Amino acid sequence: MTSELKLAALELAQRAKVAARELLRRDRRQLVLDAADEIEQREADILAANEMDLARAEGESLAFLDRLRLDGKRLRDMTAALREVAELPDPIGEVVESRTRPNGLRVERVRAPLGVVLMIYESRPNVTAEAAALCLRSGNAALLRGGSEALQTNASIASCFPQDAVQLVPPDRTILDELLQLSEHIDLCIPRGGLSLIRFIAERARVPVIKHYQGVCHLYVAADADLEMARRIAVNAKAQRPGVCNALECLLVDARAAAQALPRIAPALREAGVELRCDERALPLVQGGVAAMADDFGREFLDLKLAVAVVDGIEGALRHIARYGSRHTEAIVTGDARLAERFMNEVDASCVLWNASTRFNDGGELGLGAEIGISTSKLHAYGPMGLRELTCTRYVVRGDGQVRT
């Protein structure tokens, strides 16, 4: 059994590797456009597959079922997203740098695909289509390992893409484990999800991994902050879409401003339906707040819940974030430019914001185009990962007989 699964994993990876080499010579824009057409033509099949997944998921929460469900409108959004990816500028072959050396050598640094990308996720079925399109557009073969709850739907969507260049990995831990060992075949593994998934990957993988880990995002309201701005940003960062990784999870208020700030900010959050879990110093200042439990700090609620703490100056804020942050997104509200620059310089996160909502750490919002996720690994890509981050650069050198002296 195990050795059969080992072979299955090796075969998936070998096929992907061959397909990746072939992609170098294909029209990758057209392949993505063709996949979008194919999804439209097979709408009935995809929806039928989705019905099967939904039937199997009976009894799950409404939110769960809603995330899993496809309909005509969602399929149209999916194909529109694919066509947008198709029309993004081709990253492959882009000359990133170019110089002529004194000896006449023409040196270029040029973008090339990574090769084979293994993506692991547990999300809505549209991630299958978008990840496949981003990989394909950037010349990479994709191995997609979605959640078992969406298996039929994902298989149906994946079959609209070129075979071998986009393959679905069966939701079996032995196969996944085996794939994670194949460093000769797989150039990058992107796990997108919670702690237990990321831990499993980190412990097993011999292939390179770029983690897309949770966002424990903080907003620090400095002593001098414009409280109306702080209120607006806090409510937006927490409540505009609480289930995503760039949503706010902890509000830090400077001790010198807390007595004014919390009575201004907290009611607006409560009004937006947010439960406020306060530390000892914040609790007396927050009407309707509840006492935080120890593990509410450093926690990704992904829900209408927010941890609140009072901190002593920027030092206190930096200490709190160094201890509890997840290197995702951190923000400050202040009118003091020097304070803001210090905060942004010393906080370790893929995106730091001054006087803006944490919700802006997103490929589209930062102006990068579609993204495959938000990396919390520093190497290669830190922050939103778009087409460019699915490539590497290599040196291409043209000469006329130069030798080294």
Next chain:
Amino acid sequence: MTSELKLAALELAQRAKVAARELLRRDRRQLVLDAADEIEQREADILAANEMDLARAEGESLAFLDRLRLDGKRLRDMTAALREVAELPDPIGEVVESRTRPNGLRVERVRAPLGVVLMIYESRPNVTAEAAALCLRSGNAALLRGGSEALQTNASIASCFPQDAVQLVPPDRTILDELLQLSEHIDLCIPRGGLSLIRFIAERARVPVIKHYQGVCHLYVAADADLEMARRIAVNAKAQRPGVCNALECLLVDARAAAQALPRIAPALREAGVELRCDERALPLVQGGVAAMADDFGREFLDLKLAVAVVDGIEGALRHIARYGSRHTEAIVTGDARLAERFMNEVDASCVLWNASTRFNDGGELGLGAEIGISTSKLHAYGPMGLRELTCTRYVVRGDGQVRT
């Protein structure tokens, strides 16, 4: 014992992490200049430490002893290299991209240090000084793990750099193994060396690894190649400095040119002292050649030895390199631009060269400045790794109260 070593590893890493945070606020150029001064002032101590290592290495080969040996001239070269690194442009804070979004958000992508870099190498003692300087200049704390044969020398050199920001790791596998687990503390591990070292790291590490693996570099002489140019490049690539990773290890000659090419190229290589290990088809065309053994292909000789094979057209060359290459450096000699472009496009290597010696895959020769090594990993840095490759980029966003709608 083991738990003592575990604690020792953790303490090294924790000190490095604190030192890395402090480096953000230090004058990193000055720190490197100070280290160069310190090395000059302690010349006598360093040479005495080197004598101890040399005494312990008695009986080793002359080449081994020569690599290990320091003298006044070599120390002067070392401090000159350090001062060059000090004067390189500061990569930290560099704004790589900048845009203003329609909502007024100012988005910058800015370079920041990686944090803590663990470098593992088995080379001449000057690597200790240069790696320390490159890490420091780019704001990273360095954990340096050199070979045990140079322990006293390396310790003496490392002590000229700021304590904690540059630390020597004792040459003990348990400590190294423990460090490789500390993904909360160590941001990057760079192993530079042969297969067994790289394998050990790849199997154990949970910290991100950028391999600096061996160079099994090929030169493909196409059917139309200018044979005089091919001869010059082959001799330079193999014999100018055979002990380095960008030296040629295998000559591939197109079958259509072999009868003319090999009698032109081989004697020049033989004259340069190169032993030619030929496949069946090459052997009759190479006077003084010997039959290659199976493992001579894909082998990094690092010596005046060269594998030689006859291949069928570019397809044969590409197949051979796909099978035996190490993603380091690959070159073609041809007058045919389309053939050259196809070769450079389809060969998978950090540097591909047309009508030039493989010896040019080097940070200085490509115009990048000093390098910490040549990465054969695709992620983050592929090819020579200089100051810039010891940094990451993060998003810094400045607003005036923007929220997401």
